[in-house]
Amino acid sequence: MDFRTCVNIQKEWDIVGARQFGRDFSKKLGFGIVDQARIATAISELARNIYLYAGSGKICFDEVENVGSRGICIIAIDTGPGIKDISQVMEDGYSTSGGLGAGLPGVKRLMDEFDISSKTGEGTEIRVVKWVR
């Protein structure tokens, strides 16, 4: 797939860079303030997961279109250890790092579409989409 832009995540401050880019991008696409905050928060969660669990990876942004509506597509790719049990991480309150465990299920609720694929030892790819209302 050919993405318009990608932000590499290696340091903690890269999360801020990715978030800022996502916010500007969603603003350009015509999202309201509340959806901008949702998108920025979702990016923050995804980027932090990359930083915390995989060490490095990237967040890619693209514009998507579907019969008359536009949206933002965000893909978080890493080549980290992968997720063993996806259904477990999608449960509220499950965390291996002592966090709140609301990250991934939270992202799913913040966005309209949510796809996750992961292979142990190979990495994880999460694709989320939010449509402009």
Added chain:
Amino acid sequence: MAKNLKEILVENSNNLVHMWLEEVAEKQKEVANSSISQELFENTNREFVNIIFGSVEKESLTSDLDSFTERVINLGWPLSYLTEGLQLFKRVAVEFLIDHEELDVPVSKVLRHVDELVNPVINQLVNEYSGNWENTVSLQRVALQELSAPLIPVMDNITVMPLIGTIDTERAKFIMENLLDGVIKHHAEVVLIDITGVPVVDTMVAHHIIQAAEAVRLVGSTCILVGIRPEIAQTIVNLGIDLSKFPTKSSLRKGFTTALEMTNQMIVQTNSEEQTIEELIDTLDRSEQS
């Protein structure tokens, strides 16, 4: 022989300067730094090439080089201006020496010698430049840390911590320490954490705030989270974060009112009281007159 090469360079410095200036001007067209005036650019180029020659001639680094670098940094010109200039100088010098008729030195020697002459200058410039940047970055880091977790004791028993900007792990630790130190130092019964200026509240930020509030509770005070903007409230609900363990308010003003109630304090407007007294006296006067 090595000395000969240098002498040839120095003797023909005028030629070389001319060639170099032409090359740089050519390069400048590509880069197109429109914000810099032609005159300033030419002057700087001339000074630059003189300094390069000065260093090459003495085979040591002059203090002129330092002050020149300083000036270029202050002008905000990119490092590439300096490195490209020196690379061009190397190329010009090598081409000139190879074309020079009196020379019967192998090309590899020429290359090596010019490298030996110019490389110290390059190293010095790059060191100076990156050193300057590192200095700026570390100063900014210190400045940022000073701003990161201020604690304001507004009244007896009430303290406010306004948070502005992104919260990362390091800052979260800092906030927690400052908060607890401050609570104990100022004997605060109520601490208001204002997150109006925090752009995104994700699970990590929320987690740190919850932990800080819990720690404040453990030392016997109450924490009120204020400045929750509507969009932040919605994302917190979407994320499914439970902030019900401590009171939250939409604005610092409302939080402050609550804090006053909790500490059994009140703000009284003295001005209006004086007015009412004056009014009373007025009415008394009037009643006396009538």
